[in-house]
Amino acid sequence: MNKLQAMEVFVQVVDAGGFTRAAENMQIPKATVSTLVQGLETALSVKLLHRTTRQINVTADGAAYYERCLRILADVREAEESLSRTRLSPSGRLRVDAPTGLASDVLMPALPAFFDRYPDIVLELGCSDRPVDLIEEGVDCAVRGGALDDSTLIARRIGVINFVTCAAPAYLARFGTPQHPRELERHRCVNYFSSKTGKTFDWNFTRDGERVQLPMPGLIALNDSNAYVQAGLAGLGVVQMTDFALLPLIRDGRMVPILDDWATDPLPIHVVYPQNRHLSAKVRVFVEWVSDLFASHPGMRVKAPPGQALPSLESAA
Structure with missing residues (x-):
């Protein structure tokens, strides 16, 4: 048994929480992962993991061994890289x-x-x-x-990322151009919601000490930035998006900035x-x-x- 490889596999199993995920991360067969961990347990004469049909749990001995493995593997990698750094590029x-x-x-x-x-x-x-x-x-x-x-x-x-508020020319021609953030409450806005919580993000604006933060009315909410930009281009409403994504569209006239005398939180x-x-x-x-x-x-x-x-x-x- 390659002891260092077995240690690496054991660490991956603990980190990933299972043999299948560890095998996928390391791109090796699941049977190899299982064999190497079992070989470690046999060589050490201790149980490193409690296995059930649904999950694995680290034993007390396994947790102590895991910490030692982390240090040993880090030392080995550092030694290898210190010798090869001058002649080999990272790979x-x-x-x-x-x-x-x-x-x-x-x-x-x-x-x-x-x-x-x-x-x-x-x-x-x-x-x-x-x-x-x-x-x-x-x-x-x-x-x-x-x-x-x-x-x-x-x-x-x-x-930091900065944001700009804008809309498609066709939208502004139909609904008008707001002069104050609170006027957006009478407009349609394209909202963005968190993939983690599902919560729609409020919009914020600051000017001369005045701060406005409020949810925006809209017909659509998205959780993908590319789709969000496309919704703005389609005239579905006002968007507030990263300036590096919108500036090229503003330059070629496909989007028009609004409320540009108001700042948003970076x-x-x-x-x-x-x-x-x-x-x-x-x-x-x-x-x-x-x-x-x-x-x-x-x-x-x-x-x-x-x-x-x-x-x-x-x-x-």
């Missing part, structure tokens, strides 16, 4: 998750430069507006916007990854690359009005 499969709009409008155009620099990395980019469980789904790191509520993740702030953006795990070379270089990308992107500049504070940020989620 292997890298699983990243990002919101749909950020992935299509910001990450995708910049990825050719990333692959020119790191040609041996194979990127699996999950694009969705739903929150993912990094451990359970085998994701190495993720780009996330807004409040962070998972204390098991390490977070690094990499920028949204903090973080890159997150699991704590208590060794940060591999491929994850480290992606985190540095995406941090530099967002720092230099014109759509990520802070545009909060004077006297308005950005949301408080922590170093950990």
Whole structure:
């Protein structure tokens, strides 16, 4: 039995909460996962996992062994990378998750430069507006916007997203152009709802010390940023969306900005990854690359009005 491989498999089983998920994450047969864990238990003469037909639970001995495995595997990887870093570029499969709009409008155009620099990395980019469980789904790191509520993740702030309110010319020609945010209560708005909670997000505006935050009336609510933009283009109502998604449409006249003398709250953006795990070379270089990308992107500049504070940020989620 390859003891290090067996340790890696055991850690994956504990992290993923099952043999099937661990096998999928590691891309090896489930039978191999089961055999390696059983081999560990035989070699150690202890029970590491309690198995039932529905779930697995870590024994007290298994929990202690899991912590030791994490440290041992981290030391081995660090030793290997310290020897190979000068002659080999980071390589292997890298699983990243990002919101749909950020992935299509910001990450995708910049990825050719990333692959020119790191040609041996194979990127699996999950694009969705739903929150993912990094451990359970085998994701190495993720780009996330807004409040962070998972204390098991390490977070690094990499920028902010700014928003613009606009509508299609045909909509404004039919319903008129609002001059104050409260006039939107008499309009149709395209709403966005959380994939996690199902709650529709309020809209907010600030100008000269006056702040307006309210739910918006509308015929449709969506939870995908690309579909949201298309709803605005179709004239279904006023939209409030990221400026990097809408500015090209504003420039070519397909969308018209409104209430542009009012500011909206910027949204903090973080890159997150699991704590208590060794940060591999491929994850480290992606985190540095995406941090530099967002720092230099014109759509990520802070545009909060004077006297308005950005949301408080922590170093950990």
